[in-house]
Amino acid sequence: MITTPSSTFKDWAEEQLYFLGGIVYLIRDCLREGFHRPFYWGLLADQIYLVGVRSMPLVLITAGSTGMVMALQYGLGLEKFGGKPYVPRLVASTILREMGPVFTSLMLAARVGAGIASEIGSMMVTQQIDAIRALGTSPIKRIVIPRILACLIVLPILAAFANLVGNIGGMLIGAYELNIDFQFYYQRVIETSNIMDYLAGFGKTFFFALFIAVPSCFYGLQVKNGTQEVGIATRKAVVASSLLILVGDFFLSKVFWIIEKWL
Amino acid sequence: MAVIEVRNFKKNFGTKTIHEDVSFYVRKGECLGLVGGSGTGKSVLLRSLIGLEKSDGGSIQINDQEIVGFSEIQWLQIRKKVGYAFQGGALFDSMTVFENLAYPLLEHTELNKQQIKDKITQQLNDFGLNDTESLFPGELSGGMQKRVGLARAMMLEPEIILYDEPTAGLDPYNTKKIQDLILRLKAKGVTSILVTHDMPTAFAVCDKFAFLKDKRIIEQGTLAQLKDSPQSMINQFIEGIII
Incomplete structure (x- = not known):
């Protein structure tokens, strides 16, 4: 068959529509089944540990490095204009509003999203998902809902830690590379940052959690024929989650700005 | 009927x-x-x-x-x-044999821990799978995996x-064992x-x-x-x- 630009676009458009439809159905199933017994609290606790505790080192290293790099770049750039005193404010606000939640989510999309898609995909290939259904239980309840809830619970907490560590990283660079006093840096952050800076970033994390967990579960559940599809599903899950986070961040930022103005 | x-x-x-x-x-x-x-x-x-x-x-x-x-x-x-015995067993690979067999009982019955343990011990004995309860599916042979899958499908006495294809890929000895199990259930x-x-x-x-x-x-x-x-x-x- 000859591949033309129009046929390629048609395939791409069909795939995106299939993805969107599948996501809607998956969310519908979760809402339909999630409020009925039994509730799998043990499985949720397992997922919170796997998604949260196990991701903590990666998130903290990323946040610390980001804060340090930002402080260094802002410091070096603003030094020429005598703007070094603005570094604490700029670093804090950028981390709280954007970098903390976004980088934490991207790290989680890579680590947890890939894990979810490949684990569920492998379970599909080995008929374990079929076995869950055949034994009179629901894979939505046992597999999908605990993973989505774990991401929703854990991501805001991880982002809060990332905010803290990112600012500490900025403060260290401020002190040792830019000669900004610790006390001054700390006071500037406290004085110039407000609760809306934090809430704007915090609010996004719930959306980002859904952007990670839902597509990852969806792509995992689409695996049918063999291990090659597990790899494809994993790749698609990470790409979809990352794009949703990055593109969604713009629109969410816009929404939070509007809410702030309104308040 | x-x-x-x-x-x-x-x-x-x-x-x-x-x-x-x-x-x-x-x-x-x-x-x-x-x-x-x-x-x-x-x-x-x-x-x-x-x-x-x-x-x-x-x-x-x-x-x-x-x-x-x-x-x-x-x-x-x-x-x-309705019990369903999958061709490859379809055992949960993150669970031991005991946990695989306990799964339907924990989900659908009110049995206590001791009753579940007794029932699983009996089932493993009936299926010639003694001493496998702490093993993971990956540690079992193909024939044993099929038998565990069969045992799990029957835990709720459907x-x-x-x-x-319960006997696909099995040696004659294991094939005979599966045949006997099916006949025993039929007799029930x-x-x-x-x-x-x-x-x-x-x-x-x-x-x-x-x-x-x-x-x-x-x-x-x-x-x-x-x-x-x-x-x-x-x-x-x-x-x-x-x-």
Whole structure:
């Protein structure tokens, strides 16, 4: 068959529509089944540990490095204009509003999203998902809902830690590379940052959690024929989650700005 | 009285028709052998009986209850009464043998820990799987995995069991063990359908047979009736001649 630009676009458009439809159905199933017994609290606790505790080192290293790099770049750039005193404010606000939640989510999309898609995909290939259904239980309840809830619970907490560590990283660079006093840096952050800076970033994390967990579960559940599809599903899950986070961040930022103005 | 009754069943995958107009029934305590060449959709038909595949038409009744069109939540109730033995066992690889067997009991019964332990010990003993309860599926042989899968499918003592090639790839010793297990369940009055290419096992355990070819059941009846069939390919299949 000859591949033309129009046929390629048609395939791409069909795939995106299939993805969107599948996501809607998956969310519908979760809402339909999630409020009925039994509730799998043990499985949720397992997922919170796997998604949260196990991701903590990666998130903290990323946040610390980001804060340090930002402080260094802002410091070096603003030094020429005598703007070094603005570094604490700029670093804090950028981390709280954007970098903390976004980088934490991207790290989680890579680590947890890939894990979810490949684990569920492998379970599909080995008929374990079929076995869950055949034994009179629901894979939505046992597999999908605990993973989505774990991401929703854990991501805001991880982002809060990332905010803290990112600012500490900025403060260290401020002190040792830019000669900004610790006390001054700390006071500037406290004085110039407000609760809306934090809430704007915090609010996004719930959306980002859904952007990670839902597509990852969806792509995992689409695996049918063999291990090659597990790899494809994993790749698609990470790409979809990352794009949703990055593109969604713009629109969410816009929404939070509007809410702030309104308040 | 028919426990399972399938009428004019249809199944498509996209534009490809797998089944059209498939009809058969199984009475209480009977074992039906579903036979036919590779790719004729035997496993798809079996999976459709517990809703793992959606029907595209026709009727499936279990205990006189129409189940085509059931929602996933309605299927959960039916699946408690129907055991399904997967070809590869389909054991949960993150759980031990004990946990695999405990799974249906924890989900659907009010038994306490000691009762569950006793029941699993008894089941493992019946299936010749002593001392495996702390092992993970990856540490078991293929035959043992199949037997654990079978044991798990039977933990809730279902009225109906569907076997998907339970003896495929097994040595004669393990094949005989599986045959004995199926016969033992049959003696207890369990209704079953066996999908298999292993004709000696089918002859040993099945009361009647349905032969799938060209998207439909072309012949059904007892072994003697199938042998008298005017369709030579059925005799060839039964006698092991490649068709």
